[in-house]
Amino acid sequence: MTDLSLTRVRLQGGRYEALLDAAAPTAIEAVHDGKVIAVARLSPEDSAPGRFRVALDLPAIVIGEGVQIVTIRAAQSGHVLDRVTLMSGDPLDEDIRAELALLRDELELLKHAFRRHCADTTGR
Secondary structure, eight states, rough: OOOEEEEEEEEEETEEEEEEEEEOOOOOOEEETTTEEEEOOEETTTTSEEEEEEEEEOOOOGOOOOOEEEEEEEETOOEEEEEEEEEEOOOOTHHHHHHHHHEEEEEHHHHHHHOOOOOOHHHH
């Protein structure tokens, strides 16, 4: 398991912002359709050692019809830290594929949180 923890602060105007808790600065990248589309800028948080502000500009390529999922991950290990889901186009309310993609995304986040919880509680 990794000692990285990413907490999303906001997503506005195509800019993803988060706080990273890590022992040392770690390269963070955004992946869409298996390709790295952006690399985050990290700046240390003065008030909290081991905490870094993360800023990542999402390119326009991720805006398209249907459901688009951007994975935020640690570049070196490939460990998934967060996911951004964008939906657009024809009415997605009735599109079962969109719902299924969202459910899969949420399940992956829950699995990650559960594994981290198990690792934290067994290490005591």
